[in-house]
Amino acid sequence: MRNLSMMTDYYQLSMMKGYLESGVHEDEVVFDLFFRKNPFHNSFTIVAGMESLIDYINGLSFTEDDLKYLASVGFDKVFLEHLRAFRFTGDIWGVAEGTIMFPHEPVIRVKASIFQAQLIETALLNIINFQSLIATKAARICEAAQGDPVFEFGLRRAQGPDAGIYGARAAYIGGCVSTSNVLAGKLYGIPVVGTHAHSWVQKFETELDAFRAYASSYPENCLLLVDTFNTIESGIPNAITVFRELQEKGFKPKGIRIDSGDIAYLSKVARRMLDDAGFPNTAIVASSDLDEDTIDSLKVQGAMITHWGVGTNLITSSNWPALGGVYKLAAAAESGALVPKIKISDNPEKITNPGLKKVTRIYDESGLFALADLIMLADETIDTSEPLTIFHPIYTWKTKTFRRYSLRELLEPLYLNGKLVYERRTVQEVRANVRRELDGLWPEYKRLQRPQIYKVDLSKKLWDLKHQMMLAHKE
């Protein structure tokens, strides 16, 4: 990964310079990175991006060229000397990549000097926001496909190269089985697939010539795009001709792809034509502006599609193109001790949770199914031999008591005193983690429309602290 130290908002630098001049730049602070809303009215978000985050933090340092530029836009020598010496020496805690998280829960927690913690805000948000968004979108699309393989196809419509690359990675960890992006395949070991485009068919004198040429190069992997001219009248009949020729030579044809038209109808006709011709096991791949809603609807309509190629709507998360992650100050050192900090707002959703916090997930006795989460102060403990009662943070009379349960703390250290302590995982491991996380959620949380809302409560101690601070601000 290239050096992205300069990929920050200008105001981070102007604040850093201001902190330096106010003599508070070395004060320790705590920032929480969290989101306020699940995308897509989903009930959860799959958090991704930890690997990129680590590449970014590891690479943090300013080049002479960077400093020269910053001098040219008016930063003074004293400040630039501090940037020249910049190394990240703080603590970062975060959830394991691929963990399912919910609104208001810290997914990354930074404890560092305010000079350091402020610089990294922008890049952390950029990384976590996008990758979590795409992983979550992919999970929804795979949920709609009900176990059918979903191919990620979106590179050409991605918002730039990185979006194509990190998007392919996020889509794979979210459940897709492959990507069309060769570079992402190389970088992460994601399976890459793809056959041919309309241009292949146009290049040859006839569609049949084109299919024969393709079959000759790919006798064992012959998947033909049948909609260049007319799907039913020429594409499928020509494909069947070539499949028969392949079969005579002892090869098993793979199937067809349909990229336009009424996919529900065409797939049913295609299935019947292929079955009647003696190819009942061939694949029918569909790819045409698909998303979870269209796939869901095609399933309901009985479309005979076996594999789904999803492009634009996945790679751009078109109906919800940004996860609104934020990075908010939760505590700051005053005379050496961390003091909780709060941001007040007329909008109750926007009032932050103060203090150094952790997130505890409550499981059923078996440890298999997640029941609820608790946001707590970091120094709190729970005695699991006692019943545990939690309460809704707004409708506080709504309580729930767990008698037999187990707990898991979700935040783990990524960096301690600037040293990387997180064991880096392969994309395959992260993908498996997502699978486990999804398996630990009841189906009611996973349905696409109006899912059950997962309980995320505050500990009594945190709730009291927050309310006391809100009241103090009122005065």
Place this chain on the structure above:
Amino acid sequence: MRNLSMMTDYYQLSMMKGYLESGVHEDEVVFDLFFRKNPFHNSFTIVAGMESLIDYINGLSFTEDDLKYLASVGFDKVFLEHLRAFRFTGDIWGVAEGTIMFPHEPVIRVKASIFQAQLIETALLNIINFQSLIATKAARICEAAQGDPVFEFGLRRAQGPDAGIYGARAAYIGGCVSTSNVLAGKLYGIPVVGTHAHSWVQKFETELDAFRAYASSYPENCLLLVDTFNTIESGIPNAITVFRELQEKGFKPKGIRIDSGDIAYLSKVARRMLDDAGFPNTAIVASSDLDEDTIDSLKVQGAMITHWGVGTNLITSSNWPALGGVYKLAAAAESGALVPKIKISDNPEKITNPGLKKVTRIYDESGLFALADLIMLADETIDTSEPLTIFHPIYTWKTKTFRRYSLRELLEPLYLNGKLVYERRTVQEVRANVRRELDGLWPEYKRLQRPQIYKVDLSKKLWDLKHQMMLAHKE
């Protein structure tokens, strides 16, 4: 720019290998890159990305590491030798970056061996799609702001680092006056701006302390964020206190920023409070999920905002997150001569225009205002001493005759025989080009809602060719 040679769809490689094995890989072909629809129901699209495209083409070559990976996923030695030797040696024509273009017009035209032309499809689409989208979105937002400065603020919500960087560049060429993205500022010389966040205010014991500290570091550029606790009751009064202190020291305070709440109401109250306090020339910057529709509505409501900070909705183009650019085969060599090619579809919008083409823009006599465009075959000429009659490509009885007019051909060579011949332009030059292009469009084409549709017709010769090919395919 890093080497993105591997950033292609897998099917490009599988087709390239197939072309090689079919012995047609050196056949010359023509591909058009175009879009079928303007984004946002806008009447035009500002085409951007040429600089990235040139970086990409210049960098095209496969490393040993790339070839090793491709061997591992099954590509054979003969094919890999061809990739090892890969250099782009074809022609690429395109419009000058920042040109306003319309649906179905080739914005890039590639003439190269099919082996080469196929490889570059994905990257070209990725680059042009995103950058054109954001430049166009920025132009709409600036149109809504009616000349007020618009700041690009979106890096933290961009779809990865590249989206933040290229998005900032595209937003600037589309009309924004600055970006918050320091890296984009460094790379392209875009003005960078930014002041402070809520965290700055939280870090100090009181808001007033925080404002004083900020004013002490930035006495000449003191713009204060006033909504951390309560905009009207504490933020603005504290800002006024600090502004008075600054004024006593001989400094001119810059203004305030409002990032939440009812911006229309708050900006009016803020204006009155600042005016009453003797600061009528201070800025009121608004930034809170803005887009062209919200800005338009705030203008209608009489909001007293002087500067607009736009983030998420600009950098992700949230309501239309992908320009659906495509890359379609228009001609292919058969026995040495280029033969026009067509892609048929039930959907008339999806039928391609065959042949090697160019785009001619018809201006009024003064050469200032664009009147209509003609997509023509490349070898056609127009005698401007004669009247010019064009006709609608569907409703062919709709004609228009120009008697006094001037012409401009929009496609210019970027590469000839693999050699770069395009004179590279600075971002500032591209931005100026966008301004000129916008000035050459009547306001009716630029309004945000239901703009007039700009005429794009086919030449008689191209229209005849297309219809003859469509009829031939019917048989």
